[in-house]
Amino acid sequence: xxxxxxxxxxxxxxxxxxxxxxxxPISGHRSVSWYQQTPGQxxxxxxxxxxxxxxxxxxxPGRFSGRQFSNSRSEMNVSTLELGDSALYLCASAxxxxxxSYEQYFGPGxxxxxx
Amino acid sequence: xxSLEQPSEVTAVEGAIVQINCTYQxxxxxxxxxxxxxxxxxxxxLSYNALDGLEETGRFSSFLSRSDSYGYLLLxxxxxxxxxxxxxxxxxxxxxPLVFGKGxxxxxxx
Numbered sequence: 520x521x522x523x524x525x526x527x528x529x530x531x532x533x534x535x536x537x538x539x540x541x542x543x544p545i546s547g548h549r550s551v552s553w554y555q556q557t558p559g560q561x562x563x564x565x566x567x568x569x570x571x572x573x574x575x576x577x578x579x580p581g582r583f584s585g586r587q588f589s590n591s592r593s594e595m596n597v598s599t600l601e602l603g604d605s606a607l608y609l610c611a612s613a614x615x616x617x618x619x620s621y622e623q624y625f626g627p628g629x630x631x632x633x634x
Numbered sequence: 635x636x637s638l639e640q641p642s643e644v645t646a647v648e649g650a651i652v653q654i655n656c657t658y659q660x661x662x663x664x665x666x667x668x669x670x671x672x673x674x675x676x677x678x679x680l681s682y683n684a685l686d687g688l689e690e691t692g693r694f695s696s697f698l699s700r701s702d703s704y705g706y707l708l709l710x711x712x713x714x715x716x717x718x719x720x721x722x723x724x725x726x727x728x729x730x731p732l733v734f735g736k737g738x739x740x741x742x743x744x
Contacts, residue, residue, distance in 0.1 A: 575729050627676050
């Protein structure tokens with residue numbers, strides 16, 4: 520079974536621009552979560568989608584948004600990019616919603632650099 | 635709020651045993667997970683404890699004490715390939731269902 524895939528793997532953007540990242544979960548997984556990882560801060564939860572509905576949202580500004588499609592693929596969007604948005608963005612999928620599933624399967628991440 | 639504390643760095647000798655501790659503060663606690671992440675890689679799931687006690691999976695074991703809000707990951711017979719970052723993560727009923735610690739960087743030396 521194929522793992523979680525994320526595209527693109529690397530991205531360089533300029534302050535003020537917007538960016539869209541994509542995630543394809545493991546086949547059959549209905550939950551997709553997004554995390555931001557920066558050095559020294561660990562993994563910070565952005566939001567989770569389950570069956571096309573946002574189930575949970577972390578403490579990030581409204582510039583961060585996402586959606587999930589009927590095939591469980593998910594996208595996240597960051598508008599008006601800031602230098603501090605430079606990070607590794609990880610997508611994780613699970614069979615059930617996050618509260619029911621402690622085992623998350625992570626993709627390789629998208630490394631976003633904002634200049 | 636929710637918080638997890640784990641050491642930022644640990645160094646151990648190949649073949650030895652190392653314990654990585656994790657203390658947490660959260661409401662609506664369900665359980666404690668552990669993840670491993672090699673440099674440049676994705677986090678991978680290691681173990682999960684919902685009940686007090688020790689869970690063993692090969693060279694890795696994980697322990698939980700709900701009354702002490704404390705858990706640890708025990709790695710035995712350390713190998714060089716175990717050099718990685720290890721994250722504890724609390725599963726809870728809040729808006730952020732899976733909260734990760736900042737990670738412990740384990741360096742295994744010869």
